[in-house]
Amino acid sequence: MTYTLIAHTELGSAQAAITFSSIPATFTDLELRLSLRSTLAAVPNYFFLKINGSNTTFSFRGLFGTGSTTGSFTSPSNYGGESTGANSTADTFGSTAIYFANYRLSQSKSFSLDSVGENNGTNANQVIGAGLWATNTAINSIELESAGSNFTQFSSATLYGITSGSSGGVVVS
């Protein structure tokens, strides 16, 4: 199957991080789909990425809109996406999709990020991002770490594997 569920979790209680470990080296690309809320006393919040336990050798370019302003940023370099905070509208979670290309090859890993918080249309950030993990080893674990807080109960994270290949008679030239 081309698009395969690897693992899914939904938090039964608050915790500081969510980790996918022992990621098999059997796919071509990975995709994370996240629904995250944090305990930080704020409306918007965000989270960090760690790959193979490391938060170094990242670089990042982000483009954001808030509903009234736009901007671009590069820090934190291991930015992972938006979550909602404790002061945001109840029962709302940030949504993020992160796509890692060629995650198991011995080369730097590019990734693409789309993320949004939510707060009834006010004080919510939407971000698109370009990331690079400049380490030449296969990705075998991905950790999401809530910034200055915990992820709340009912936050969820799902990891998929995508396998490239050939079918249907399509010709490449």
Next chain:
Amino acid sequence: MSYIALATTTLGSAASSVTFSSIPATYRDLIVVIDAKSGAGVATIGLRFNSDTGNNYSYVDMSGTGSSTSSSANTQDRATMGFVPGTSAYMSTAQIMDYAQTDKHKTVLARHSNASGNVQALANRWANTNAITTVNLSTAVNNFPIGTTISLYGVA
């Protein structure tokens, strides 16, 4: 959701063009994924359908460099998956919506991710109601570097 790998290639040498042909009308959308290594140089990643080289493509984009933002629009002879500002590695994806339908122009939603250069979101339209059977990717200046992988998926 049914997500099927249709074709993939890894460049054994630098190339200016890759073409997927004989695409069946079996799916709803197509997805293209490009993972390019460093050394590309400045380039515009173009998409053409069914060998159409006319000025039948339009786009609008928004871009961030980490310190500034911009937006642009144009009508030209190809759709765009992104503007590569330098020699660093990047990935680009494109979703070609309703590619086999004959009742509408074709919309392409693209994302370009270059962590050392820029991040972009692009929306394109091919002003043609024909079903897409061929997808050509090209770089107007500089080549896709050796080691670049380009994959095509069908989504039902």
